[in-house]
Amino acid sequence: MGILLAIFLAVLAGIVAIAFYYEHPKAEIPHGISERQKLYVLHYFMNFGLGLATFLDKxxxxxxxHFxxxxxxTIPPLKDARLLIKDSRFERVKVRIYQPKTSNNSQRRxxxxxxxxxGRFGSIRAYERTCRYFCRKTNSVVVCVEYRLAPEHPFPAQFEDCLTAAVHFLRTAQDHGVDPSRVVICGDSSGGTLTAAVAQALVNRRDLPxxxxxxxxxxxxxxVDLNLPSYQQNKGVPILLKERTLVLGLKYVNLxxxxxxxxxxxxxxxEDRRLKYQKWVSPDNIPHEFKTRGYKPSPKSLPSKKICEVAEPVFDPVFxxxxxEDSVIAQLPETFLLTCEFDxxxxxGLLYKKRLEDHGIKVTWCHLEEGFHGTLFLAVLAKAIRFRSGTKGLEKIVNFLRLM
Incomplete structure (x- = not known):
């Protein structure tokens, strides 16, 4: 037990050190450390944390x-006197609402x-800085959703909470000083998955803006296909490794x-699904310039009836x-889609972009050529772990929002 406590305290000390950077923006990383080196140092500590989490679980x-x-x-929020922040509930769902203190003659976005x-970790507190950033930079009312987490609340409880919050917000937007016709939904990583699923669920709602x-x-x-070019090219690139992606996904849907x-x-x-999905999920739909970095077409193995039955939940459009279906895609709203080269x-993202554009949906695409998974989340944290790609991505989203 003493060894475990020592390990935990070591991790905590690392977090405190990072927190120091949060509160001391003049602190700088040593000269000569490249963005790539920073990423791999960050990856080392992340792997250590994940390994410790697995060990403590076993x-x-x-x-x-829970670990x-x-x-x-432990991510501490910065004080911000420019915002009004309050906790509330949209039906049964906990939310935190961020509003600019400045007066506004018209309803906000x-x-x-x-x-x-x-769907298993993350919280309002962890994303406090992200939401404050968007609120400040775009003069918007931002609502962060504290959806229930697995495994205590199995999939699709997370989607159900997000949909409930979206419906409530659209119905009560004016109560929060928001123009109901200017509501945007947003999410990163699995939050992006939830965003796409909620947008799809709302396309046939005639009772809502x-x-x-x-x-x-x-x-x-x-x-469907975990051997697309990006999966092959970036299988060992921090932070989201190929195997980790599937393991986390299977845990999320309890498989x-x-x-x-x-x-x-x-x-x-x-075979039936393969025939149906090949027009949507195929390397043939990936532009050639994204296949030049070490991609080789992968032969498909024969389907296993047993595995097909077990894996049924992963084909749910919520996941x-x-x-x-095309009838849903064709009704989706204008979309901002961000992808990273090393992800x-x-x-x-590239496949979804094509589907949307094929159905006439306006897409603003931001591709971060130096980007990796998680870079935007890090951009609002410590200067020591901030990357150029993340800062650029945030700026692009802010510019898009200002046009809404």
Missing amino acids: VGIISEA LRALME GMLYFHGGV KLRAQILIYPFLQC DLGITKEVFKGCHVS SPLLA VLRDD
């Missing part, structure tokens, strides 16, 4: 999910934010991790929004 001290949540909860964390736009930040969008190898081979996709999920 020995019965604390579950992996990771606790780490994210509203943003509903769904945080990342693969239409969403003004959706903002998808490096979203996970499909579990046995024993099917991981078969899913990578494509054994979970029946894989890229698989929604296994890059091609999910």
